[in-house]
Amino acid sequence: MKLLSTLSVLAITFLITTVHAYSEVTLPKVFSSHMVLQRDMPIHIWGDAAPGEQVTADLHGASNTATTNNLGRWSLYLPAQSVGGPFTLTIHGTNTVELEDILIGDLWIASGQSNMEMPLAGFPGSAVIKDADKEIAAANYPQIRLFLVEKDSSDYPLEDVKAATGWSQCTPETAKSFSAVAYFFARALQQKEKVPIGLVDTTWGGTPAEAWTSLDALGADASLMPVFSARAEMTDHESTEQRADLADKQAKAEGKPLIPGRSWHPNPVSWRPAALYNAMIAPFTPLPIRGVIWYQGEANSALDRAPLYSRLFPAMIQDWRNQWRQGNFPFLFAQISAFGSSDREDWGLLRDAQRRTLHLVDTGMAVTIDIGDEHNVHPSDKQTVGDRLSLLARNISYGETLVASGPLFRLAYPDHGAMHVWFTNASGLKASGAVQGFEVAGPDGKFVPATAKIEGDTIIATSPTIPDPRYVRYAWPNFPTANLFNGAGLPASTFTSYLVP
Numbered sequence: 472m473k474l475l476s477t478l479s480v481l482a483i484t485f486l487i488t489t490v491h492a493y494s495e496v497t498l499p500k501v502f503s504s505h506m507v508l509q510r511d512m513p514i515h516i517w518g519d520a521a522p523g524e525q526v527t528a529d530l531h532g533a534s535n536t537a538t539t540n541n542l543g544r545w546s547l548y549l550p551a552q553s554v555g556g557p558f559t560l561t562i563h564g565t566n567t568v569e570l571e572d573i574l575i576g577d578l579w580i581a582s583g584q585s586n587m588e589m590p591l592a593g594f595p596g597s598a599v600i601k602d603a604d605k606e607i608a609a610a611n612y613p614q615i616r617l618f619l620v621e622k623d624s625s626d627y628p629l630e631d632v633k634a635a636t637g638w639s640q641c642t643p644e645t646a647k648s649f650s651a652v653a654y655f656f657a658r659a660l661q662q663k664e665k666v667p668i669g670l671v672d673t674t675w676g677g678t679p680a681e682a683w684t685s686l687d688a689l690g691a692d693a694s695l696m697p698v699f700s701a702r703a704e705m706t707d708h709e710s711t712e713q714r715a716d717l718a719d720k721q722a723k724a725e726g727k728p729l730i731p732g733r734s735w736h737p738n739p740v741s742w743r744p745a746a747l748y749n750a751m752i753a754p755f756t757p758l759p760i761r762g763v764i765w766y767q768g769e770a771n772s773a774l775d776r777a778p779l780y781s782r783l784f785p786a787m788i789q790d791w792r793n794q795w796r797q798g799n800f801p802f803l804f805a806q807i808s809a810f811g812s813s814d815r816e817d818w819g820l821l822r823d824a825q826r827r828t829l830h831l832v833d834t835g836m837a838v839t840i841d842i843g844d845e846h847n848v849h850p851s852d853k854q855t856v857g858d859r860l861s862l863l864a865r866n867i868s869y870g871e872t873l874v875a876s877g878p879l880f881r882l883a884y885p886d887h888g889a890m891h892v893w894f895t896n897a898s899g900l901k902a903s904g905a906v907q908g909f910e911v912a913g914p915d916g917k918f919v920p921a922t923a924k925i926e927g928d929t930i931i932a933t934s935p936t937i938p939d940p941r942y943v944r945y946a947w948p949n950f951p952t953a954n955l956f957n958g959a960g961l962p963a964s965t966f967t968s969y970l971v972p
Contacts, residue, residue, distance in 0.1 A: 494521035503637025507669025509759040517546040576667025581653035583767035585676030598849035610646035620673040624746035628753035655857025688790035762801035781824035809843025819947035822965035835863030877961035890943040897928040899958015908953030942969035
């Protein structure tokens with residue numbers, strides 16, 4: 472009887488504690504002091520409280536009240552506001568939550584795998600950021616706010632993320648562990664646009680695009696079914712990062728040093744289709760944003776996976792836009808760089824798949840071939856990547872008239888034993904020395920190196936071994952020798968005019 476009495480007391484205590492905690496107004500982790508709320512769009516705020524409780528939000532003279540449903544969920548909108556702050560956001564029901572130093576500006580999601588994850592401080596022992604110490608010391612930008620998401624995966628969409636801390640001002644201390652690409656993007660954008668910039672860093676190295684795509688999208692396209700079987704177990708065609716992980720383990724077992732520039736340790740759980748979308752993207756979809764920056768693709772470059780990327784990547788972009796329900800927000804991505812990978816991967820095919828994704832409205836691609844590192848999949852120059860993404864944002868999102876992209880393949884046709892190639896963004900086409908990186912092929916689709924020359928804004932490519940060329944491609948090897956730029960100094964993208972029958 473004494474035991475039952477003790478258990479009863481504990482049960483009642485637990486019930487009282489649970490009800491008390493549940494009755495308090497709570498917010499998802501993305502809401503905290505120092506955050507940035509998206510300007511010029513209705514401000515969405517949501518959370519939990521006791522069932523039937525009235526919850527009121529006040530911000531800069533605007534106020535609205537909602538009543539929780541029978542599950543204790545509440546959601547409300549405040550009118551759109553222009554750039555401003557700092558303000559105080561107050562949410563009150565039976566208790567009051569007060570968030571200070573709130574700015575109204577532009578909110579960007581930064582996502583992808585290790586080249587987006589790579590922080591200003593670099594990856595210890597494997598990769599560094601160019602001028603890292605200098606960049607970290609100068610990272611004092613009160614108008615840039617940072618939110619770093621902890622790595623997590625889930626079999627179903629979550630309502631909140633596993634974030635260690637809330638929003639913070641950009642300082643040397645907070646920036647050093649934050650995405651370098653995202654930081655350089657925000658720095659360039661904030662200095663030009665003069666508006667507060669909020670960044671959400673939700674990244675995980677070594678992860679494929681299907682892990683960042685919802686099951687709704689993957690299941691809606693029968694051609695994407697291979698992603699479910701391809702991730703069931705490790706195959707003979709591991710990605711660069713998987714194989715590097717195995718090599719590291721072998722080196723450690725043999726007492727040898729790690730392979731320079733390769734120290735990735737992906738968690739197989741994070742490779743499951745939709746696992747990262749569920750845990751690291753879905754919780755943000757109720758939040759109005761300005762757009763997305765993305766850097767990923769290396770984990771999809773294996774020979775049996777790269778061909779699917781031309782369908783998978785645009786499906787992921789459209790999926791995110793559908794899930795956010797705010798139209799075709801800008802989706803800006805970095806094309807994977809140049810890297811001396813093995814012949815079990817096809818970086819040329821992957822880069823071309825990224826280029827082809829530009830058929831989607833309001834997408835932009837920052838080419839990075841010219842700043843790649845043959846011996847390290849994590850190039851150190853993240854400043855250029857961030858700056859080029861900011862050019863795309865200024866053009867696509869902010870409506871500025873400027874050259875934001877390098878030459879992009881438009882069409883090619885054979886004429887008198889040569890391939891004539893036309894581009895968009897080709898004004899001032901140039902190369903340092905002889906044009907390099909072009910190949911031509913006959914009807915059989917077998918490519919050989921070509922001699923190329925610039926004629927105005929076009930390329931003429933020929934080879935004495937292919938008297939009747941039908942196809943042309945550029946910068947196709949994993950680590951190509953390629954040097955074509957436009958007058959704005961932006962590099963041309965990998966492309967091929969050949970489509971496998």
